[in-house]
Amino acid sequence: MQIHKDILTRKGARKVSDIPKEIQILLNQGKIESVNLTEWLAVNHTTLLKNVLPSVGLQHKLENIISETLKQDAESGMKAIRLTGELLDKAIDEGNEQKREYFIKKFSNHPSDSVRCWAAFMSRNHNISLEEKLAYIYPFAADHHFGVREISWMSIREDLSQHLDKSIELLTEWAKSDDENIRRFCVEVIRPRGVWTKHIEMLKQNPYKALPILNQLKSDSSKYVQDSVGNWLNDASKTQPDFVITLCENWSKESDTKATARIIKKAKRTIIKHK
Known part of the structure; x- marks a missing residue:
């Protein structure tokens, strides 16, 4: 099916109610990617499953998976992605x-970003090493789509937080990557407070542990990485402001660059707000 250029280059609606019917249908068919958070959240994953599973030869698994998603009221958003990925993992x-x-491979390379998000959660049922889990998630962390990249770190954050020292050791090597998406992943996946996720108490109280990466x-x-580093330190400043202040002072002396200055400004925004 040939998708018209105007559809592929759209900016995306600001409200779900403003999404054109044609776009909603194509999103739920898995024919196009979402272009903003509004579209990403508007995807009906039950409908998407009905369109995708028969196309990859898993129609015999469809009824059970949809039954479970409906039972758990998980048809859209983060809950739907997590549950669908885990159910598909068990099904195959x-x-x-x-x-x-x-x-x-079929799910990981699917044209729909939502389907690739499912795939990011399709290794959670297996007893594999931390290195193997990271290797699995690498292509999702490097994905061109914003939604897949966010899901990549959400899918593995709990595993990494339970083995924090080893995780930081491995991520320190990843942070040397030429790919800014991978460098950003290294920071975002262990943010002390994170977004839509459980906090990592160890890093809230002991942010120095992440210094090899930071x-x-x-x-x-x-700037994508700068924002992440700044946000990481802003998280830390809410529990350990002195650590952040001292680190920013040291960085100012060691690295007189616009990039570092930008990170420091973001890092200290909560501290300055409460002065």
Whole structure:
């Protein structure tokens, strides 16, 4: 099916009620990607499942998966993505690794960003190492779509937070990547407070543990990464303001760059607000 250029280059509606019917249908068919958060949240994952599963040869799993999503009232948003991914993971776990890899590839490379989001949650039922879990999530962390990148860190955050020292060791290497999306992932996945996720109490109280990553990115050239580092430190400032103040003072002396100055401004915004 050829998608018209005007559809692919649209800016996206600001309200769900303003999404054109044609766009909503194409999103729920898995034919196009969402272009903003409004569209991303408007996808009906039950309808999407009905369109996607038969196309990849999993129509026999459709009834049970949809039944569970309806039972848990998970037809849209983050809850739907998490649950759908986990249900699909169980549905294809039939002891045939080759078949499993086939389905994972189908979902991971799907044209719909929502389907790729499901795939990011399709390794949670398996007893694999932290290194293997990170290797699995790498392509999602590097995805061109904003929604898939956010889901990538949400899907693995709990695993990493339970093995924090080892996670930081591994992520410190990832933070050397040439890909700004991967560098940003390293910071976002262990933000002390995070967004739509449980806080990481260890980092709220001991933010110094993340210094191997933070120091490496203190003058990153990417604004996308700068924002993440600044937000990380702003999180930390709500429980350990002295740590953030001292670190920002040190960074100002060590790195007299616009990038570092921008990070520091973001990092200290809560501290300045409460002065």
